[in-house]
Amino acid sequence: MAAEHSLILDFTIVLGSAALGGYVANRLRQPVLLGYLASGLIVGPFGFKLLNDVNLIKSLAEVGVAFLLFALGVEFSLAELKRIKDIAIKGSLLQIGLTATLVTLVTIMLGWASGLTQGIYLGAVLSLSSTAVVLKTLTERGETNTLHGQIMLAILIVQDLALGVMLAILPALKEPENLGSLLGIALLKIIVFVAVALVLSRWVIPRFIRSIAATENNELFLLAVTALCLSVALFTGYLGISIEMGAFVAGLMLSEIEYSDQALAKVLPLRDTFASLFFASIGMLIDPGIIVNNFGTILGLVILVMLGKAAIILGIVLKFGYSLKTALITSFGINQIGEFSFVLELVGLDLGLISNDIYLLLLGTTAITLVLTPIWLNNAPFLAHKLTQIPFLVKYLQRFEQPKSLSIPETINSHVVVAGYGRVGQVIVNILQGQGYPVLVIDNSEAAIQNLRNHQVPYIFGDADSELVLEKAHLATAKALVVALPDPASTRLLLKRAFLISPGLEVIARSHTDQEIDLLTNMGAKEVVQPEFEAALEVGRHLLITLGESESHVRNLIYNIRADRYVSIRPQKI
Structure with a gap:
């Protein structure tokens, strides 16, 4: 089969299986994300091996990550970010530092790490959480604008920024004498990127987007927005900073101009399509054989990581003055290992920081925590409520509920x-x-x-x-x-x-x-x-009056729709 046809076949297999997996998950009242992960496992190299070029699919999946974070950046309110800036910066750095330190100490004490260098490396890997999986789950639940959602996303964005520093530092673990210079170079790259981003967002991007919008050509507008997202993401990738951070900043560049909603509407279909590729690609990394053969070890690592990170995050969120409920939901939401830990794991293997056996264990542990995240996050409010109702804890916990x-x-x-x-x-x-x-x-x-x-x-x-x-x-x-x-x-x-x-x-x-x-x-x-229905009713009112209907008739029509709780205009269930 010709190469181009092979790519089309692979693309069709992944999207088709993801659609089927998402449908099954939805019918089982589970997040569609789990269906995407399962579909990747089934068609991937550890399943039925239906794909000819898994690496190409993984490369296309990176576009999904970029669009996910770009959409978040467009929707992200700088005003909202300011109200949680302390925990976003200080809390994130504290979480990374405490997690890395704890993992280093535990792995050395238990003999899982051969020395300080490997312990620090494992701490860096386990300190990251998953922006893509958490964002997708929060979006499905309509919780991106909740306080716990904003805190989660703020911490995750800073983690993504820290990834660039980690990638620069890892080689220095083999040569500690170069640590200072490599760290300085990493910080210099971040400073350069922030400076370029500020210049572009203030003087270049707004004028560029307004010029494109003035053509009133939808195709040109979509191409311009897509090019902006991917080019900034590639630039950060070139600098050694995560592409997530670049795509997010590209979204922020548009968030403050008048065409942000139009840009978001155009990119959402692309985001959802390529995001399904990304989550399916994670499923392709799951090797059932490794998990079965090392089930006890991996299960222990999953429990240790998720409970340990949850405890650290819980303490940090409480320390910054947030309520117990917010702290619990946040800690349950970002206690997994992030998808970009896969990158650190591969780099660590290439540098000889870990053996192939440890690499496979980390791979399996990371994949399982990602699979568990949507389930864990969906049940977080219920678990938080139940924990706050435990009789012997009530008096102690009440101090967190006081105004x-x-x-x-x-x-x-x-x-x-x-x-x-x-x-x-x-x-x-x-x-x-x-x-x-x-x-x-x-x-x-x-x-x-x-x-x-x-x-x-x-x-x-x-x-x-x-x-x-x-x-x-x-x-x-x-x-x-x-x-x-x-x-x-x-x-x-x-x-x-x-x-x-x-x-x-x-x-x-x-x-x-x-x-x-x-x-x-x-x-x-x-x-x-229901805000969306109310907006539709107002648009409908203006439209009917424009079409010649009397004011009194339209008023009675809308009154009746509201009186029956929007039943007559609700979307029909399939």
Whole structure:
């Protein structure tokens, strides 16, 4: 078969099997990511060997990583990053340092490492977590904008930046006398990249994108955005910094200009297609034979790594003042070994830092932690809730649930409690204050609380779904509760606890999914608002009036749609 036909065949096999695997996983109510991983295992070199050129597929899979991080960069809010900048930088470096130190000590003490050099190397490998897998799982769950989602992604981005430094340092482990010069070169490369990125994002990229957009040609716009993403990623790869970091920064360059939403919409189909290739390529690395023959050892390593990293991350997040629930979900979410640890493992093998046997064990351990991540992360909120309900831990854990600070007038009464002060919450507060209603806001963001202080708006600094926080909100005398939280699990828990305090409370809640509309209504919410449906209703209202329908008819139509909880306009299930 001709080479070009061979590539098309391989491409078709991977995408087709990924689609089938994703469908099966979805029908089994599992993340589609697990289906992609399984499909890679089945068609790969350790499965039915259906591919002619696995390395070429892996090269194309890197494009998926680039698009994943590019989309994250476009969506990532610099304002949101500022509110968690301390844990993003200090917390990430602390996590990498503590993990590497602990792994070094444990592996040397247990005899798993032949010396300090190998111990440090293993510490570097195990300190990284998976940006791609965590991001994909958070996106599927709609949690990229939650506090724990933002913390996870911020830590992961700094880890990706640290990868470049690690790759520069690894050769020096064989020649310690060159460590200083190699580290200096690595830092110089990072400084050069940041400087170039700042210049491009300020004076070049905005003008370039505006010029392309002015042509009103969709094909040119897509090509320009794709070229920008891949070229910046390749530049960072050339410098020895991870391509993830380059793609993420390319997205940030677009995030602050007016065409960011258009760029995101264009790149999403490409992202999803190539991302499936990436996750399938990880599945191709899983050798069932190695896992079966070394099951006990690999299982022990998986448990040690995931529990050890979770404990370190839990302590760090708590140290930075976040709630126990946020700390638990974050620690459960990024306690795996990252996909770029595969790169460090291969480099270590080439440099002779590890033997082939250890390389295969690391490969199997890394792959299993990645497979377990979607399951672990999906159950993290439930596990966090159960842990905080253990009787003998309740008194100890309550100190993490207490409001960090509050500012509430002693005479507050007949007020509206607004849970969540993000973009939706801020608009609601402005509307209520404009009409003269007293407001009390609950939020767990220091930046949001500082904004409320500056505007002298009563607030409680803490998790809105915490019983101890809700007890301070005077729900018994409140007129209504508005729930504008970005986290579906927290929304449900908040409703449950709010009604225990004030059974007759009027609640208006934001829904994140179609299924949640009925669930929140059955829990007692008087009104459940689905933002996407509301946007569609407003567009539809303007359209019908433009087409000649009377204002009163359109108003009645929209009223009826809202009255039946959007049932008539919900997408039909297949």
